Amino acid sequence: MSPFNLAAINFVWLPILPLVVVTVAAMAVLLAGVRVDDSESEGLGLLTLASLAVAFVFTLGILGQYGVAFAGAISVDSFSAFFELVILIAAMFTVMMSLDYAAENRIPGAEYYSLLLFSVLGMMLMAAAGDLIVIFLGLETMSITVYVLAGIMRRNAKSNEAAIKYFLLGAFSTGFLLYGIALVYGATGTIKLGPIHDALASGAMGSNPLLLAGIGMMVIGFGFKVAAVPFHMWAPDVYEGAPTPVTAFMAVGVKLAAFAAFIRVFMVDFASVGAHWQTVLWVIAALTMTGGNLIAVVQTNIKRMLAYSAIAHAGYLLLGMAAGVRSGPAILYYLLGYTFTNLGAFSVVIALERRGEAGNQISDFRGLAARQPLLAGAMAIFLLSLTGVPPMAGFVGKFYIFSEALHQGYVGLVIIAVLNSVVSAYYYFYVLVAMYMQEGGVEVERLSARPALVAAVGLAALATILIGVYPQPYIASAANAFHSASGAEGSHSAALEP
Amino acid sequence: MIPLTYMMSLSAIIFAIGVAGVIIRRNILVMFMSIELMLNAVNLAFIAIGSRLGSMDGQVIVFFVMTVAAAEAAVGLGIIISIFRNRETVHADDLTLMRW
Numbered sequence: 001m002s003p004f005n006l007a008a009i010n011f012v013w014l015p016i017l018p019l020v021v022v023t024v025a026a027m028a029v030l031l032a033g034v035r036v037d038d039s040e041s042e043g044l045g046l047l048t049l050a051s052l053a054v055a056f057v058f059t060l061g062i063l064g065q066y067g068v069a070f071a072g073a074i075s076v077d078s079f080s081a082f083f084e085l086v087i088l089i090a091a092m093f094t095v096m097m098s099l100d101y102a103a104e105n106r107i108p109g110a111e112y113y114s115l116l117l118f119s120v121l122g123m124m125l126m127a128a129a130g131d132l133i134v135i136f137l138g139l140e141t142m143s144i145t146v147y148v149l150a151g152i153m154r155r156n157a158k159s160n161e162a163a164i165k166y167f168l169l170g171a172f173s174t175g176f177l178l179y180g181i182a183l184v185y186g187a188t189g190t191i192k193l194g195p196i197h198d199a200l201a202s203g204a205m206g207s208n209p210l211l212l213a214g215i216g217m218m219v220i221g222f223g224f225k226v227a228a229v230p231f232h233m234w235a236p237d238v239y240e241g242a243p244t245p246v247t248a249f250m251a252v253g254v255k256l257a258a259f260a261a262f263i264r265v266f267m268v269d270f271a272s273v274g275a276h277w278q279t280v281l282w283v284i285a286a287l288t289m290t291g292g293n294l295i296a297v298v299q300t301n302i303k304r305m306l307a308y309s310a311i312a313h314a315g316y317l318l319l320g321m322a323a324g325v326r327s328g329p330a331i332l333y334y335l336l337g338y339t340f341t342n343l344g345a346f347s348v349v350i351a352l353e354r355r356g357e358a359g360n361q362i363s364d365f366r367g368l369a370a371r372q373p374l375l376a377g378a379m380a381i382f383l384l385s386l387t388g389v390p391p392m393a394g395f396v397g398k399f400y401i402f403s404e405a406l407h408q409g410y411v412g413l414v415i416i417a418v419l420n421s422v423v424s425a426y427y428y429f430y431v432l433v434a435m436y437m438q439e440g441g442v443e444v445e446r447l448s449a450r451p452a453l454v455a456a457v458g459l460a461a462l463a464t465i466l467i468g469v470y471p472q473p474y475i476a477s478a479a480n481a482f483h484s485a486s487g488a489e490g491s492h493s494a495a496l497e498p
Numbered sequence: 499m500i501p502l503t504y505m506m507s508l509s510a511i512i513f514a515i516g517v518a519g520v521i522i523r524r525n526i527l528v529m530f531m532s533i534e535l536m537l538n539a540v541n542l543a544f545i546a547i548g549s550r551l552g553s554m555d556g557q558v559i560v561f562f563v564m565t566v567a568a569a570e571a572a573v574g575l576g577i578i579i580s581i582f583r584n585r586e587t588v589h590a591d592d593l594t595l596m597r598w
Contacts, residue, residue: 133555133559133562136562136563136566137562137566140566140569140570144566144569144570144573147573147574147577148573148576148577151577151580154580155584157584157585157595158595158596160577160580160581160584160585161581161593161595161596162596163577163580164526164577164578164581164593165593167573167574167577168520168526168529168530168533168590171530171533171570171574172517172520172533172536174537174570175513175516175517175533175536175537175540178537178540178563179513179536179539179540179543182509182540182543182544182547183543185544185547185555185556185559186506186543186547189551189553190553190555191555191559236596237596240596241595241596304596
């Protein structure tokens with residue numbers, strides 16, 4: 001007999017089946033790619049895409065379930081499922097963008113796709129975490145692989161530089177997050193999210209200095225990962241230097257996973273001590289929106305501009321978090337719209353690129369509408385959605401977050417946010433003007449030979465419009481997901497399709 | 499028995515030294531060493547709290563952190579080597595291809 005009583009641990013495999021699929025796929029891709037030439041990695045990409053689709057189907061099975069697995073280490077609820085599904089969608093788009101890009105730029109396919117899958121594993125683990133250590137392990141699985149992905153073009157000096165900057169600041173921020181976890185563990189005596197929630201909700205903790213320091217450290221750690229000002233210094237350089245599909249993956253996937261854990265820990269488990277952290281997030285949100293938007297105005301490189309735009313959008317999301325539990329569903333809906341919009345914008349950037357060289361300047365977009373009306377039209381949809389123009393997803397998301405914050409009396413913060421949206425219109429419309437009213441720019445090569453990329457652009461544009469024009473089901477599933485994590489409402493309602 | 503305050507203070511001091519090292523020093527290898535120092539300070543805090551609470555969690559976490567730190571070291575040194583091959587420098591101030 002084994003001395004360990006394994007039967008005492010609740011081994012329910014179904015909730016982690018998607019994670020198992022992704023892990024097995026990552027190893028399979030690595031093995032299958034041993035003898036594949038770097039310029040012929042499309043097959044590996046398709047294998048990756050197929051396994052992500054399988055994981056997606058398995059994740060749908062979790063929707064509507066509720067509970068914990070693996071002795072509380074994994075939370076099984078619609079919140080996990082919602083984020084896992086969106087992360088898997090983001091990963092599938094990334095693979096579609098990468099198919100030709102990886103082959104053309106001689107990126108080693110086996111390493112690239114398996115690292116992508118391992119990183120998805122870490123992201124999903126963060127979304128499904130039930131204790132602080134699983135959050136930490138998920139974060140590191142994600143981050144360590146993304147450090148490598150950012151620098152995967154080994155002979156490209158910019159890619160190197162992006163990798164080392166991301167690595168140093170990422171590891172630095174991990175130290176803060178981990179110290180925060182240690183202090184919260186010291187204050188509450190547990191690392192499991194449920195018991196932490198109960199300990200804090202009982203009110204016995206008051207303003208325990210260990211707890212306060214721990215919360216502060218965790219804000220710093222997560223602040224780095226979501227690229228909030230003043231912890232954003234790495235983002236523009238890393239976004240510019242990394243291969244563009246990896247940039248898209250970082251701007252969307254990493255942000256989704258970091259927000260999933262951030263929201264679950266702060267808006268659910270630390271909700272009862274909100275007075276201690278909401279003011280801090282208020283200040284960070286205001287700084288992030290303003291800093292991101294103002295610096296984006298002067299950018300000439302489209303990837304850098306989108307990096308600052310991503311920082312600004314993190315600011316809007318933090319606004320929702322600062323405004324308290326009621327805006328939770330709005331944040332989830334916003335993230336959904338943001339995912340498709342940003343992935344689409346980056347796919348257009350990839351379409352304009354040639355061998356990772358030309359096509360990254362905003363001036364390269366000049367006259368695009370005359371040469372490629374459909375591509376320019378799609379880019380226009382993404383830019384309008386990022387600005388927040390109806391009927392795009394970005395508009396509904398912003399409106400939803402701002403109105404929830406307004407309802408809770410955060411007038412000052414909402415005024416700052418609206419003013420920032422006006423500033424952001426300047427730099428988004430600058431690209432529109434370049435596409436539609438100027439001449440010059442770069443030729444787009446052989447778009448018809450890149451069906452996966454075209455599909456990514458098209459699907460992202462469709463989703464951006466659809467989620468904006470007909471938002472009700474997505475808002476409903478976002479609300480259901482958030483409430484299933486916070487336990488505020490019945491989580492056993494019918495399974496929803498995010 | 500050593501009071502918890504002493505151990506937590508020591509851990510805080512070591513953590514602060516690590517943070518200062520990352521911010522002040524410009525050699526990438528030294529910055530990386532400072533990050534490792536931060537992680538070890540956290541390990542100390544976990545062990546101290548774990549033994550004070552009489553719970554295994556703190557002790558077990560340390561092994562996870564050490565494993566992660568090892569993986570991070572492998573990747574970090576790999577990146578540093580590839581930078582050195584391309585640029586022949588390990589100085590953070592020389593990495594200025596991208597600004598603003």
